[in-house]
Each structure stands twice: as C-alpha cells, then as structure tokens.
Amino acid sequence: MSESEQDIILAENGAVFEITINRPKVNAIDLPTSRKMGQALARFRDDPKLKVCIITAAGEKIFSAGWDLKSLDSGATQLDNWWENEDASLGGFAGITELWNLNKPVIAALNGLTIGGGFEIALACDLIIAAEHVEFALPELPLGMIPDAGAMQRLPRRLPYNIALEMLYLGRRMPAAEAARYGMINKVVPAEQLMTTARQWAAQLAQVAPLALQSIKEVLRAVDGASIRDSFHKMRNDKLPTYREMLRSNDAAEGVKAFVEKRKPDFHGQ
Template sequence: MLLITLNRPNANAIECSTSQELYEAFLSFEEDAELRVAILTGSGQRFFSAGWDLKAAADGEAIDADHGPGGFAGLTEYFSRTKPVIAAVNGMAVGGGFELALACDLIVAAEHAKFFLPEVQIGITPDSGGVFRLPRRVPHAIAMELMLTGRSLVAPEAEQWGLVNRVVAADRLLEEAWELAERICAGAPLAQRAIKELVGGGEALDVEDAFRLQRSGALPHYSRMLKSMDAQEGANAFAEGRPPVWKGY
C-alpha cells in the first residue's frame, strides 16, 4: 500500500507542476507490482485541497493550462489506471480538490470534511471531471444544485447520498483508510483490475450491451483474469478450507 500526501501549505492548492508531480506518483504506483492500493490525503486538518491555485492563476497560469498526462491533479484524466485509489479527505475539498476526490475509487471522510464546487461563483465551470462524475455519484438534482449554487456538502450529507464510503473522527481518518485498503488487498488483484475495467467500460451502456462488451474479448484485464492461476486458486482454496494465496497471474 502507498500513502500519497498533498502538502502545499496553507490550502494544498494545485497548479501545473503539482499536477505533474502527482501524476508521476500515481504512475509509479501503477507500475509497481508490489503495490496494490494507494491512499491520497492532504496535509493538516483544514484542507484536503482547495483545488486550482488561484495565486498561480493571478500570476499568469492559464485556465486551460497543460496539467500533464493525468489532467488536473494528476488523476482526473488518468483513465488507464487499473489499481484502486482511496481518498482520505481530511478537511475541505474545494473545486478541483472535490474533483480530485471524485476521481478516486473510494472516499473516507473526516467528520468535519466539506465538499463543494464553487466555480460558478468565480465565472468558470467544474470541468476537471466534476460535471461528469458528480451526477453519476449522487442524484441528478443534488448534483445540479451543488454545481449551480456552489453550496457545500458536509460529510454526513455526503454519506447520506452515497458519495463517501465512511465518515469517521479526524483522528481515525488514516486508520480507517488503511483498514479499507487492507480489506482490498485481501482480494485477488487480477479480479480487482477486471472489476475496474468492467465498471469503466460498462458504465455508459445498458445491461445488454455491457454483457456484449464483457463477452467480446475486448477487455484485456477481464480476459487475463479468466485464464489466470488465481481464478483456479480461489476455487481450490475454498474446496480445501484455507485462505487463498494470490499470485497475480
């Protein structure tokens, strides 16, 4: 497991160079065969991330500046990754900070965490994934309200709408994230990559077309999982009454 901490006092705001550094961290995680799960958090307890660094913008960084191959924050457009990332939201997730959390697979939030997309109040849109991901994660009307008004979503309400997996006391945030990561690591790695591939590929399809995609042979991680030793190991371990030993092949 890998812990990635965004540490840019005082608000963990993100500009181009930070986006590129984060992408390199996520890329290294993806390419390291020994690492199964990454946890992303912010330093301090006030901000997970304030999003786009408006000071950098005032100094001339363009609104459409190149943030690198992973998009804003190194993750919002990193579509080819195959391993799960948990956001441990330790405070306010504002604008691009909220979009960064949405780009993760799971979210654990501190009790005092808040999520909001205030872009409309400064004349722009949440176009680092917020407009696409938020309506898929919460009811349409709630997503539209949050984006059109910029109001904040407190952690208990975020949990109510199914946006976050856990809400915990601030002093237990990383402990809870690690426990969730350990539970993920107990599963078969190839099966988990196949799940991410199937979910991503089938998300925009109806169920019938999603099954066609699954059976098409066009999903390499799913096909690899079906033919893997791990797929047989699961059945063997069950029959023998022992925990499975995953090999990743």
C-alpha cells in the same frame, strides 16, 4: 518507506501506496504539483508490487482547495485550454481525474474541506472516506469559471440531478454526513480514525488476487453508460485484457482450490 517531494509526500507500506498533498495552507495544486501527482500515480499503476493507493492531505482543516489561484493570477498557470499544459499520459489534473488506464483502486481519505479541484480529485477516486468535519463545495461560478476537471461529468451521476445543480449553481457547502446519505461518499469517521480506516480498507483490498481486483475497474469502465444487455456483450466481446487474463490465471484456480481445502489462498498476480 516514505519520501518527500515537498509538495507531495509518498509512502509505500507493503502493497499500499500513499500520496499526501502537502502545500500549506490550503493544499492548492499548481501545474508542477499536478504533474508530480501524475508521476506518482503512474508509478503506482506500473509497479506490480503496489495494489492499492490512498490519497490524503496534510493538516486537519483542508484536504484541497483545488487549483492554485495565485498561480493562475500570476500567469504561471494558464486558464484557457489549461489541459494542453498537462501531460495526457499522466492523468490530467492532479494525475487522477483522467487516468483512464488505472485499474488499481484508489481510496480518498479526506481530512478537511474538499472544494473545487480538490472535490474533483475525490470524485475521481474509487472509495471515499471523510472525517466528520469535512464539507464539499464547488465555488468556481462566482469566480467566473466552472469546475471542468471532472465535477461536471461525475457529480450529476453521484447525486440527484437538482442537488448537483445546487452545488454547481449556488456553490453551497454539503456536509460529509449529507454526502454519505446520498451515497456520494462511502463512510464518515471521526478525524482521528480517518487514516486508520483508510489503511484497514486498503489492507483488505491488498489481500485480493491482483488480477481480480483490477478487473472490477476495467469492466466497470467498459460498460459505463451501456444497457444491461450491451454490458454483457461488452464483457464477452470487448478487449478487456485484465479480465481475460484473470479468467485464465493461476490465482483464479488457486482461489477455488483454497476454498475447497478451507485454507487461505496464496495469490501471486498470475
């Protein structure tokens, strides 16, 4: 089942939700598109039938150029304190860069050049698959700006610090193969295999017990930046409702029982 909202195309394939950015020529994102993506991701978050999301874009050359600079230039979108025009409940820019209560995994399937805010969307995803011709760049500095929708926070944690500074200061493009060598992305595939690979990964994740799948992200977020000792303390003592529910769930008991009985488990998210 698929539906079009012009700027984005939404599709449900069983438990997998797909969001396709559809704004030719460069899939730039203005404020209305950002809000539509936020609404789509909130729908994904809140629908128990949906377990995994794939974010991709139309076309073969560009995943996204990020903010729609024409919208900024016309005054339709403001730059000063731009985040105040975003609905905080919808996850900030593009609906994902600050969606802190999304525990379900999101796969970025990058079909082309991933720059500026498009790069920040990719960095906010949990798994990143890129076509072989993909390149990454942050071109904001020559425009008199900095990338402030996640690159400042996330990129130095994904790359060696000085390499991240090369991208931030010099705006140099990084090919997908180099990004994979650094571990910034998960996999590089031929363009014609991009969506097949993303959907295979999504299908595999959709078979996992939902509470266990969502516990991974909840726990990782809770222990981010903590020492190993403090991380254990947080897991044992912090409020982690999905993790706690998982420990008591019928699915956990079913998983153990199915393993002992050498059969496929039947998970229901309970």
